[in-house]
Amino acid sequence: MVSVGREIAGKLKELVDRDLSFMHICGTHEAAISRAGLRRVLPQQMKIVMGPGCPVCITPQGEIDAALELAGRGFAIATYGDLLRVPGSRGSLESSGGDVHVVQGVHRAVEIAKQTDKEVVFISVGFETTAPTVAATILSEPPENFSILSCHRLVPPAMKWLLEQGEANLQGFLLPGHVCTVAGYKEYEQFPVPQVVAGFEPEDILLGLLMLVEQVRKGEARVENAYPRAVTREGNVRAQQLMYEVFEPTDVEWRGFPVIPRSGLKLRKKFEEYDAQKKFDIGFRPVTKHTACLCDRVLRGLVSPTDCRLFGTACTPRTPVGPCMVSHEGACRIWFTYRSREE
Ligand code: SF4
Numbered sequence: 001m002v003s004v005g006r007e008i009a010g011k012l013k014e015l016v017d018r019d020l021s022f023m024h025i026c027g028t029h030e031a032a033i034s035r036a037g038l039r040r041v042l043p044q045q046m047k048i049v050m051g052p053g054c055p056v057c058i059t060p061q062g063e064i065d066a067a068l069e070l071a072g073r074g075f076a077i078a079t080y081g082d083l084l085r086v087p088g089s090r091g092s093l094e095s096s097g098g099d100v101h102v103v104q105g106v107h108r109a110v111e112i113a114k115q116t117d118k119e120v121v122f123i124s125v126g127f128e129t130t131a132p133t134v135a136a137t138i139l140s141e142p143p144e145n146f147s148i149l150s151c152h153r154l155v156p157p158a159m160k161w162l163l164e165q166g167e168a169n170l171q172g173f174l175l176p177g178h179v180c181t182v183a184g185y186k187e188y189e190q191f192p193v194p195q196v197v198a199g200f201e202p203e204d205i206l207l208g209l210l211m212l213v214e215q216v217r218k219g220e221a222r223v224e225n226a227y228p229r230a231v232t233r234e235g236n237v238r239a240q241q242l243m244y245e246v247f248e249p250t251d252v253e254w255r256g257f258p259v260i261p262r263s264g265l266k267l268r269k270k271f272e273e274y275d276a277q278k279k280f281d282i283g284f285r286p287v288t289k290h291t292a293c294l295c296d297r298v299l300r301g302l303v304s305p306t307d308c309r310l311f312g313t314a315c316t317p318r319t320p321v322g323p324c325m326v327s328h329e330g331a332c333r334i335w336f337t338y339r340s341r342e343e
Pocket of ligand 1: 292293294295298305308309310311312315316320321322323324326332
């Protein structure tokens with residue numbers, strides 16, 4: 001950590017005079033915090049917990065099962081590598097024996113569709129960061145044998161749910177820098193709690209935490225931007241327009257959460273020829289959890305990965321039991337990787 005980081009860490013130690021718990025909603029924030037071992041330099045009374053910030057982790061089992069059903073029907077499935085090993089009710093896409101392609105992005109899935117007569121379904125996960133690119137692809141009129149299974153999510157409705165429940169007793173949020181680059185932070189102004197948009201260097205995160213602490217001490221509750229080199233209040237308006245031209249909000253379940261109103265994105269009727277759910281009459285069925293995996297509670301900031309008795313024993317990146325150990329943005333995978341720095 002460079003000296004400015006040490007200076008901020010020192011200031012935090014001076015200022016924190018009560019128990020404080022802040023949540024971030026971003027796998028990249030968790031990776032940056034754990035890689036730099038930031039929790040070790042924070043005041044003892046300050047806790048940073050993870051929220052539902054990993055798009056792969058919050059994809060519920062019912063959506064993985066729908067992807068497996070599509071693979072079972074003999075369609076080519078294209079998706080990001082992280083989704084491949086996420087367990088559904090009957091195995092994962094990796095173990096399905098289906099025609100599954102790992103792609104870097106939706107454009108590659110379209111290229112595959114252009115080279116085959118087979119139906120190609122892109123399993124489209126991600127927050128406001130990835131949905132605009134998928135929208136632009138749909139507007140470019142991809143081939144008829146291409147469709148998407150939309151598993152997209154929007155961050156503010158999940159935050160609203162967390163605040164309404166109040167189960168994690170949070171004093172503030174570090175807002176996700178990447179999501180806010182696209183979506184801006186205007187929408188977060190509705191929440192009566194301290195919030196700071198933060199970047200991804202250790203110093204960015206420490207600065208964001210310092211700004212949160214200062215708000216708490218002053219009794220304020222507003223959105224501040226500690227990442228102005230990338231984020232504006234309005235965000236990328238063109239990207240937002242593209243996203244809402246193609247998608248509309250819908251009520252969806254998140255892993256670890258019930259159905260959250262208007263927290264997902266589905267293709268508008270005009271584009272339903274590219275909607276795998278409509279095209280192949282596939283539904284998302286709720287699945288009851290039967291394992292000891294605590295991903296649901298990790299994603300709500302209620303427990304840490306090491307509170308799970310399977311962590312590092314039955315559950316490792318080689319033998320993942322839950323999605324939080326599969327994805328590179330998953331808290332359990334990140335803690336496993338940087339465990340010594342967390343300790
Ligand atoms: S360690 Fe594994 S089983 Fe436990 S919560 Fe994390 S992913 Fe689930």
